Amino acid sequence: MAIIEVTNLRKMYGSQVAVDDVSFAVEEGEIFGVVGRNGAGKTTTVECLSGLRAADGGTIGVTGLDPRRDRAELRRRVGVQLQDCSLPDKLRVREALRLYASFYDRPAPWEGLLEEVGLGPKRDTAFAKLSGGQRQRLSIALALVGDPRVAILDELTTGLDPHARRETWELIEAVRARGVTIVLVTHFMEEAERLCDRIAVIHRGRVAAVDTPAGLIGAVDGMLRVTFRCPPGSEGVLRSAPEIARVVRDGDEVTVTGGDDVLLALTAALSAHRIVPMGLRVERATLDDAFLAITGHAATDEA
Amino acid sequence: MSPNTLTRPSHDTLAGRAALRTLLRTETRLYLREPLTAFFTLLLPLGLLLILGSAIPGFRDPDPNLGGERVVDTQLPVMMIVLSIMVSAFSIIPSVLAVYRERGVLRRMSVTPVSPGALLLTQLVINLVTTVVAALLMIMCGSLVFGTRMPTQLPVFALAFVLGVCGLFALGLCLAAVVPNSRVAGGLGSVVMFPLMFLAGMWVPRELMPEILREIGDFTPTGAFGQALRDAWAGTTPETLHLAVLAAWAVAATLLAARTFRWE
Numbered sequence: 001m002a003i004i005e006v007t008n009l010r011k012m013y014g015s016q017v018a019v020d021d022v023s024f025a026v027e028e029g030e031i032f033g034v035v036g037r038n039g040a041g042k043t044t045t046v047e048c049l050s051g052l053r054a055a056d057g058g059t060i061g062v063t064g065l066d067p068r069r070d071r072a073e074l075r076r077r078v079g080v081q082l083q084d085c086s087l088p089d090k091l092r093v094r095e096a097l098r099l100y101a102s103f104y105d106r107p108a109p110w111e112g113l114l115e116e117v118g119l120g121p122k123r124d125t126a127f128a129k130l131s132g133g134q135r136q137r138l139s140i141a142l143a144l145v146g147d148p149r150v151a152i153l154d155e156l157t158t159g160l161d162p163h164a165r166r167e168t169w170e171l172i173e174a175v176r177a178r179g180v181t182i183v184l185v186t187h188f189m190e191e192a193e194r195l196c197d198r199i200a201v202i203h204r205g206r207v208a209a210v211d212t213p214a215g216l217i218g219a220v221d222g223m224l225r226v227t228f229r230c231p232p233g234s235e236g237v238l239r240s241a242p243e244i245a246r247v248v249r250d251g252d253e254v255t256v257t258g259g260d261d262v263l264l265a266l267t268a269a270l271s272a273h274r275i276v277p278m279g280l281r282v283e284r285a286t287l288d289d290a291f292l293a294i295t296g297h298a299a300t301d302e303a
Numbered sequence: 304m305s306p307n308t309l310t311r312p313s314h315d316t317l318a319g320r321a322a323l324r325t326l327l328r329t330e331t332r333l334y335l336r337e338p339l340t341a342f343f344t345l346l347l348p349l350g351l352l353l354i355l356g357s358a359i360p361g362f363r364d365p366d367p368n369l370g371g372e373r374v375v376d377t378q379l380p381v382m383m384i385v386l387s388i389m390v391s392a393f394s395i396i397p398s399v400l401a402v403y404r405e406r407g408v409l410r411r412m413s414v415t416p417v418s419p420g421a422l423l424l425t426q427l428v429i430n431l432v433t434t435v436v437a438a439l440l441m442i443m444c445g446s447l448v449f450g451t452r453m454p455t456q457l458p459v460f461a462l463a464f465v466l467g468v469c470g471l472f473a474l475g476l477c478l479a480a481v482v483p484n485s486r487v488a489g490g491l492g493s494v495v496m497f498p499l500m501f502l503a504g505m506w507v508p509r510e511l512m513p514e515i516l517r518e519i520g521d522f523t524p525t526g527a528f529g530q531a532l533r534d535a536w537a538g539t540t541p542e543t544l545h546l547a548v549l550a551a552w553a554v555a556a557t558l559l560a561a562r563t564f565r566w567e
Contacts, residue, residue: 080414085407231476
């Protein structure tokens, strides 16, 4: 049975549609990704899941609870890590965890949690003196200190350097290993591909696709991308092969895209005409490519 | 409802109490970690009381302008109590809450079983304790150093104190509700604070004010406050008008704060 069920969720801010029609189901124990560009409706969706905002339409069930009607019980079962939330500068790590643990009837042992997120040596450090990665790990610990069944983590690694980001990912995997269902909101495709069991792609307030990362990538036309150099005009011999979806020349380089069988078809066609591909490299499509194919836009502006 | 629910506190109540205790302890630590806070609410008013009271010779002599009372008897200590309360109400409370709001501390709490209202309540309690400590300091140091009397009508003094603190703290919450961030909170706090201090009689005792200013002061939460406290201290029953003005401000400002305050 699904632990989270969202059906036809709709949310307006005035006349602006933030979430138009979103439906998905999250299975117990999985890491479920909610991906989309900034402003696609991801954060609004998780705010409705967390009971912070009332939906204008549709139904939401989180561990069988309605986030607005059963707010009190939801708060005990769901740990939430919100975007742009920090702590008072002079609050120390240990004090923050002890404080948040006191909010729950049956909290997780916070001393153990402190070690688990790797903040043991920083227990007496003030929040202001923590690095970005340490703050995020504290934030995850606070979301887990109530021993929740579901953890909602919003834009966890935004602003972190690559090393801190990788450490955070390992922590999330460790959390899932404890049996906590995780909803991970992100606009980093690399993060979603690495961590999530399944992903909902939100685009303009709607769910554009829900699948495993491999499923989303596999659906991309041109899953394999082969790039090489060859004499001008000689790439024409490739155009007749049915396995090859696209041939594009850009200066010296030719890029050929297609499915798993594209590489064999390419080498067969080239060797039949005694053309030697120079500097050949093969790239697999990433979730970024899948995202681009599904929504027609890159996931991030800089991409 | 089973009899159990009547006799035994539920898990919620117990957890709620533990949360409030931890919250109070944590916030008190944070409060004490800001040395400037205790300086402005306790040390500065106390220092001013002792320095002005000792340095200005006329302050320790019976003053015909004050009906034969000395400045150090009620005027100076009451003004210093009011100063301490105003610093809490218009500077500390609004900026702490504005910081908590702009940094998402309140929003973060709203996804836990404990409402951010508990944090607000904790802040009010801590600041209330500070003002009580300030009042006790002024009363005791005044008595020890200048030989002033203890407040004569203690119950009325306490009543005026509670009403005045409620009104001023609630106004501070209104201020916290309207400011966009903590920087504006500080600036706007001063803008509100100085005229109210003046009307309380901080620089010119109310006895020496022109009639019109004193009448305006009667209707302000600080003018009525200072006068009611001084009257109760000296042994005169405070004017009903002043107590009514204080009660009205307390109720109106609390309602306004409840309507305008936002967690995020």
